[in-house]
Amino acid sequence: MNWADASAGWSWNPVTDLQQIWAFPFMVNAFRAGTVVAVLAAVMGWFMVLRRQSFAGHTLAVVSFPGAAFATLLGIGAGFGYFAFCVGGALVIAAIPRAGQGGSGQESALTGTVQAFLLACGFLFVALYKGFLGGVNSLLFGSFLGITTLQVAVLTIVAAAALGALTVIGRPLLFASVDENVATGRGVPVRALSVVFLVLLGTATAEASQITGTLLVFALLVMPAAAAQQLTARPALSLALSVLIALAVTWTGLIAAYYSPYPIGFYVTTFAFSVYVLARATRALNTAVGRHRFAGAGAGAGAGAVA
Amino acid sequence: MSTVKPVTRPGDPVRYRVPGQAAEPRFPVVSLRGAGVRVGDRTLWSGVELDVGAGEFVAVLGPNGVGKSTLVKMLLGILPPAAGEVRVLGEAPGRAGQRIGYLPQRRSFDASLRIRGIDIVRLGLDGDRWGVPLPVPARFSARRRAARDRIAEVVELVGASAYAHRPIGECSGGEQQRLLIAQALVRDPELLLLDEPLDSLDLSHQGAVAALIGRICREAGVSVVMVAHDVNPILPWLDRVVYIAEGGAVAGRPQEVITTETLSRLYGVPVEVLRTSDGRLVVVGQPEAPAVHTDRHAEGGKP
Structure with missing residues (x-):
């Protein structure tokens, strides 16, 4: 499929374009699944970036590949493989003391070793299942085709449960993330x-992998959260921005992928990367302007604090 | 011990809790009877006798690696005492967590941490409550208003209003330390446990933060137990010091404890205490603890 073959090209009228896209049930499902995954990944990713557990998140993402490959090899739905391997991987990382926090080279080396081995296992499973080779690309780089209504329902229920659990532990988790000793x-x-957070992160990774592919999960886990944290230091606003950015890049990614022959993972990642670069530039600009203004405002602020 | 003198200076913020009056029966806020602690199979210290009264400022001194932070962790109930009896605010350690403000030993927050100082203070107020706050505007919620006012009050008390809304990673070491003291104070504790709060601050900030802690102790009647490796910045405010050596400890008034005789007896080697012309104390010949610095580096890891 390319630009010319598409039933109708991009018309620059968003209403007709969306109507055209949503005329296909598989695209409606893709948007539903994308929305659910974007919200979940953005929220979990926000805590992950705050906790500096990106390496753990990366490991969970990589582990989801052998999971999906193994499930396909067994002839059961890839979704089972994603969830089983990601949550299992989360429990293993949780069992290694202080892994994924960059605290000790030894522990992150151990995580990395296991991660590389499981990646290799994934390729073995793919090789064993000979007819599967065409699917490797979509496993690694994402696909929005053929998402069933049942899949959307499962994604929604799991995401709702994970977000519900996060709501319960949200505030103490924030406390423990920024100020572990005082929280203790x-x-x-x-x-x-x-441990609970790592399991929730594993769940989010398993969900996001099914849309972005296992190698580009970070597009939804890290980038929106990192960009939002560049833009504001207010926790609630930052979390909301992270969700908005994730939704925006997923939707635009889906639309772009619909109108072009390239995988969705590429688009979501590229858009998220652009947002992150813009956010950094905005912050740098703000800092520069703030410094410029500081000379005048500083005296007034100082006097206010003393009074 | 010394009574709590209400000291007021021009420009001081209004005190937010009336200190306990002298007539009130004085139960010790912290009481250690023959207390000892072990980490692994090594006894850090034992036979420590200490009473901290309401509104007293007590410093825990001693060489690096001798177990000063461990004492604080024991008072918090993170580490059990190996021997003796320990009471904190009349209860077993760990039971009175709500009434204790704690400032752990640390270097600083990561410069890239994008959380405001005021959020850090807020976590001290309600960070251990489950759930997330409902996004109700403060106008409609009395509890939110009360929380907001309390945070503003305590930020004002430590003089951090000018930078409390900046990301904490961008604040200087002294500014971060003030915000952390505000966090420890926000629940109006009866006891402050401070682990080397002056560490990693430059000299001028050391004096200012020490004065802030001394003022809070005097004016709000909060008992302070502070781990320090230099007694000089806090000397004017101290009621009592605990000097820990490998094995044992001595407690008493600074003038009685930080002397050539007492410290020589404690360490079992000749130690000399000198007084400089501006009144600072210098301890010469104090032995270093055996080079097992686990308690300095285990921060944030296993208790």
């Missing part, structure tokens, strides 16, 4: 929260 002193169960 206040009786916050820091270790248990860390």
